[in-house]
Amino acid sequence: MSASTARPQGDGLRVARLLMVLSSVSPLFILWAIRGNSLIPDGYSIAFCALMVVLPNFFLGLRIRAARKLKDKRELTVGHAEDHRDHILVYLFAMLLPFYSEDLGSWRFFASSLAALAFIVFLFWHLNLHYMNLLFAALGFRVFTVHPPSDSNPLTGKATYALITRRVRLSPNERVVAYRLSDTVYLEVSE
Amino acid sequence: MKLNFDIELVTVVEFGVGIEDADGQSFVAIPVDADVQTALREMIADTWEQMQANDEGPARYEPSERHASTEYLYIPLNDELAASIRDLHEAANLPLDADALADPAEVFCYFVRLTDNKGRRLSALRRATQFKGVLRSRLVRFVADSLKLVEDRVFKLDTDFDLLVDSINVHILRPSAFEFAGNLQEAVLEAVPQNIALIRKDLDFVDFTGIEEYAGKHPRAARYLASIRSQKETKNIDRTALRKHCEATGVDVKLRNGKLTVADGHEMGFLEVLDRRRYELELVKNAPERFRAGSRQRIDT
Numbered sequence: 001m002s003a004s005t006a007r008p009q010g011d012g013l014r015v016a017r018l019l020m021v022l023s024s025v026s027p028l029f030i031l032w033a034i035r036g037n038s039l040i041p042d043g044y045s046i047a048f049c050a051l052m053v054v055l056p057n058f059f060l061g062l063r064i065r066a067a068r069k070l071k072d073k074r075e076l077t078v079g080h081a082e083d084h085r086d087h088i089l090v091y092l093f094a095m096l097l098p099f100y101s102e103d104l105g106s107w108r109f110f111a112s113s114l115a116a117l118a119f120i121v122f123l124f125w126h127l128n129l130h131y132m133n134l135l136f137a138a139l140g141f142r143v144f145t146v147h148p149p150s151d152s153n154p155l156t157g158k159a160t161y162a163l164i165t166r167r168v169r170l171s172p173n174e175r176v177v178a179y180r181l182s183d184t185v186y187l188e189v190s191e
Numbered sequence: 192m193k194l195n196f197d198i199e200l201v202t203v204v205e206f207g208v209g210i211e212d213a214d215g216q217s218f219v220a221i222p223v224d225a226d227v228q229t230a231l232r233e234m235i236a237d238t239w240e241q242m243q244a245n246d247e248g249p250a251r252y253e254p255s256e257r258h259a260s261t262e263y264l265y266i267p268l269n270d271e272l273a274a275s276i277r278d279l280h281e282a283a284n285l286p287l288d289a290d291a292l293a294d295p296a297e298v299f300c301y302f303v304r305l306t307d308n309k310g311r312r313l314s315a316l317r318r319a320t321q322f323k324g325v326l327r328s329r330l331v332r333f334v335a336d337s338l339k340l341v342e343d344r345v346f347k348l349d350t351d352f353d354l355l356v357d358s359i360n361v362h363i364l365r366p367s368a369f370e371f372a373g374n375l376q377e378a379v380l381e382a383v384p385q386n387i388a389l390i391r392k393d394l395d396f397v398d399f400t401g402i403e404e405y406a407g408k409h410p411r412a413a414r415y416l417a418s419i420r421s422q423k424e425t426k427n428i429d430r431t432a433l434r435k436h437c438e439a440t441g442v443d444v445k446l447r448n449g450k451l452t453v454a455d456g457h458e459m460g461f462l463e464v465l466d467r468r469r470y471e472l473e474l475v476k477n478a479p480e481r482f483r484a485g486s487r488q489r490i491d492t
Contacts, residue, residue: 070224075203075306077283148284155218155282175310177203180222183287 016063017182020130021121022056024091027134028099028117029053037104057135064187067179075177076161076186079149081170083142084162091132095120128184131162141187144170161186192248192265195357196313198236201305204228208291208319209300209372218279218302219288230348231303235315238351242362249362250488254379255411255418255466257485258366265360266369271382272417273361275373280304280314280356292346295323300372303352315352318368322346379413386416390465393425397433398450405458415462424465437461440469440481 033049036042067073099117104110124130131143146161149172163170163178165188170176178186206227207220223231242249245263252258252266266273268280279302292298302316323346330341353368354361363369370376387403406412419425434451437444442461443454453461463469468484 070222071204071228072222072224073203074205074220074284074287151283153278153282155278155285157282157284157286159284159286161284177306180287183289 014125016059017128017130018121018125019056019059020063020133020181020185021124022052023060023135024124024130024133025095025117025121026053026056028096031096031100032104035100037110039104039107039110060133060135060181063181064179064189067181067187068189073177073179074186075175076146076163077149078170078172078174078176079147080172081144081146081163083144083169085137085142087129087132087143088134088137128162128182130182131164131185136164140166142167146170146176149173159184163188166190192360192362194239194313194355194362195359196305196311197307197309198232198239198305198313200308201232202308203306204231205285205304205306206231207285207302207304208298209302209316210291210297211299212294212297216299218282218285219291220285221291222287222289227348231315232305234317234348234351235303235305235313235355238315238355238364239362241351242355242364252361252363252366252369253418253422254370254375254414255468256487260367261365262363264363264366264369266363267360268356268358270421272375272378272421273373274378276314276316276354276356276361276369279316280312292344295326295344295346298323311358314356316354316356316368316372317349317352318371321349376410376413379417380407380410382417383407383413386413386420389420390416390425394428394433396430396450398447398452401453401455402458402461406462409459412459412462415459415466419462419465422466424467428465433464437464439471439479440464442469 029049029052033046033053036045040048099113104113124132136143141164144163144165144167146163148157148159162185163176164181164185165176165178167176167188176186176188178188181187204223205220206223207218209216209218241261242263249263249265252264252272254272258264268277285304298319300316300319301322302314305313305315307313325345325347330345331338332341333339351364353365353372354363356362361369383403383406387399387406391397391399402412402416406416430451434444434446437451437460440460442464443457444451444461445454446452460469463483467489468487469481470484471479471481473479
């Protein structure tokens, strides 16, 4: 087995990842619903925003439930781990606040905001940033970027993973059993 | 022999396949649902049950032996011959690729890695012969009141694995599969210089130049060398006894510059002598017979 592990890391569960991205931007819809706008009547606007909050989070819950039911879990070995609580702050300031302060008073502004949001959603989806979620933070989870151990084994994976866990720290060579939410995002929950 | 793993208390089941394409071999994990995980665990239990049916316990795997197609053998996980299997067993965070079965022709084996409640790991591997064999068959199923062709691609799990790996040993049920999965032929050929160097330390009165050259081109001779080295069969060999036994069994050796030199064409014979598989019997008076043993086992009584 003179193995090469050069095969690209799969990016499966595309729909699940998209819904997780939508889930991560759902706080923006809460803010928009509270703020309202002069173009769309509140009834429609609030209903749409509520749908954009409930649906993605509902599907995220379904994905977690399905992963647990299917025992879709893996053992991950930690090379070194970085705590990315600060990403939530970046996310807050880079996305939520600018969008919240956008003027939605004309159809052009409204359309440009939606287009910008679509770009952000695509980038989050494409760059596997779907783990950024205020909901996880609110529930006491932390997000770690787990780098693979640098051993001499040619078959050891080279990809990095996002691990959502309640642990405060992860030590090198620690082994963690976690449910797979997507090919790059794992959730550790107590059984 | 015991398994250093608790099959009843499994916490994680990871399935994967070995793929051979233009870039070489690679191993990827594939997500499987709970039912497939159960089936894989049953396969492991069946494999271990078959191994336990052998009352005498397993013999150690020897590359020079001619083993039966199904025979319980073992080899320590830290043995050089198990290097490839050890890499797969110990690899961390195998890459995940749900599309790995897109081209079934490239799949050469499938495997499973289990973790028990104590964090111990057990791996199992099977050659993918039947696994993808179903793809060539036309499967039908009964739908409503008629048979219909199954259009989906269907893969078939076997009833057992070819080998199990715990943290101490590789437990081999099918030796040929171990040799295939472990790229053994390649490994023993690559190990020839190293094996010669180690054997030379014990037999400094033998000129191994010709043997090294021969074994580098002949896999069978390379296997004998690997076996001789792993069995530590060259310790304390007496020069006179070795020369005498070679002469008695028709192996042409000559003394040159104080060293035994094996004549061209007699390299295999000499290796057979060192590997205790070339011998002479004289059950009929004055009619000695020479034999070569394809398989042999030490008698300790």
